[in-house]
Amino acid sequence: MAVALTTLVEETDRYLNAVKIADYCPNGLQVEGRPQVQRIVSGVTASQALLDAAVEARADVVLVHHGYFWKNEDPRVVGIKQRRLKTLLSNDISLLAYHLPLDVHPEVGNNIQLARVLGLTVEGALEPDNPRSVGLVGSLEPPLSPSDFMQRVRSSLGREPLMIEGPDLIKRIAWCTGGAQGYIEQAVAAGVDAYLTGEVSEPTVHIARENGLSFFAAGHHATERYGVQALGEYLAKRFAIEHLFIDCPNPA
Structure with a gap:
C-alpha cells in the first residue's frame, strides 16, 4: 500500500x-x-x-x-x-x-523510550513546573549500585558509558537524552541519586562529585536511537506501509 x-x-x-x-x-x-x-x-x-x-x-x-x-x-x-x-x-x-517534539512525546519520545530500554519507572518530569520540560525522573526497582547500573547501560545500549560514581545505591534517577548534560543542576534539585544523559562537559564532573550524584554519559547517538524507531513503527502500522530503521554507528 x-x-x-x-x-x-x-x-x-x-x-x-x-x-x-x-x-x-x-x-x-x-x-x-x-x-x-x-x-x-x-x-x-x-x-x-x-x-x-x-x-x-x-x-x-x-x-x-x-x-x-x-x-x-x-x-x-x-x-x-x-x-x-x-x-x-x-x-x-x-x-x-x-x-524536540520527538524528545518529549509521552509514547514514542526519546526519553520515554530510553526508560523502557533501561527498565526505568517513570515518575514525572525533571522540571515539574515547566510545561516544556524535556527530561524525566523515575526509579530503579530494585535499586542498583552505580557499577551494576553501568553494566545495564552498557549491555542495553551497546556502548561503554562514562561514569562518575556517587551513592552506594541508585534508587531514584533523572535522565534526558542527547546533549543534556546542562540539566544536571535540575537533577541535583530533584534530589535523585543519579543523572543519565548522552554527553558530558568539563563542569559536569565537578557538579556530580560535589553533590554526591552518580552521573552517566551514555552517548548522544546511543541514547536517541529509540524514539525515531518507535515513531517509524507507529507510522508503518497507521498507514500499512514499510519501515526500516538503519543505525549508522556514531561513538559520540
Whole structure:
C-alpha cells in the first residue's frame, strides 16, 4: 500500500504536536520528494551515510531526529549540505525531521523510550513546573549500585558509558537524552541519586562529585536511537506501509 506524502506529514505533525513546540530547527517536512510513500527509512541523523543507505533501500521518506537548517548555521548550500540535499532531490526522497517534539512525546519520545530500554519507572518530569520540560525522573526497582547500573547501560545500549560514581545505591534517577548534560543542576534539585544523559562537559564532573550524584554519559547517538524507531513503527502500522530503521554507528 501507499499513502500520500501530505497525509503522512499531517499525521506525524499532529501526533507529535510539532507546531506547538518551539525549537532550534524546522520540524516536519524539510525536503519534499515524491508524492506517494510506500517505504520509510528512519535513523538518528540525516548524515550522508544514512541517505546513501536509504537510496539503496529504495526509501520514499527518510525520517530522522537530527535534520537540517539549524538556527545560526551557514545558510549556503555548499559542501556536505549540497551533497546531502543533492542525494535527496536527485532520488526524489523526502526528509522528515523532528527534534524536540520527538524528545518529549509521552509514547514514542526519546526519553520515554530510553526508560523502557533501561527498565526505568517513570515518575514525572525533571522540571515539574515547566510545561516544556524535556527530561524525566523515575526509579530503579530494585535499586542498583552505580557499577551494576553501568553494566545495564552498557549491555542495553551497546556502548561503554562514562561514569562518575556517587551513592552506594541508585534508587531514584533523572535522565534526558542527547546533549543534556546542562540539566544536571535540575537533577541535583530533584534530589535523585543519579543523572543519565548522552554527553558530558568539563563542569559536569565537578557538579556530580560535589553533590554526591552518580552521573552517566551514555552517548548522544546511543541514547536517541529509540524514539525515531518507535515513531517509524507507529507510522508503518497507521498507514500499512514499510519501515526500516538503519543505525549508522556514531561513538559520540
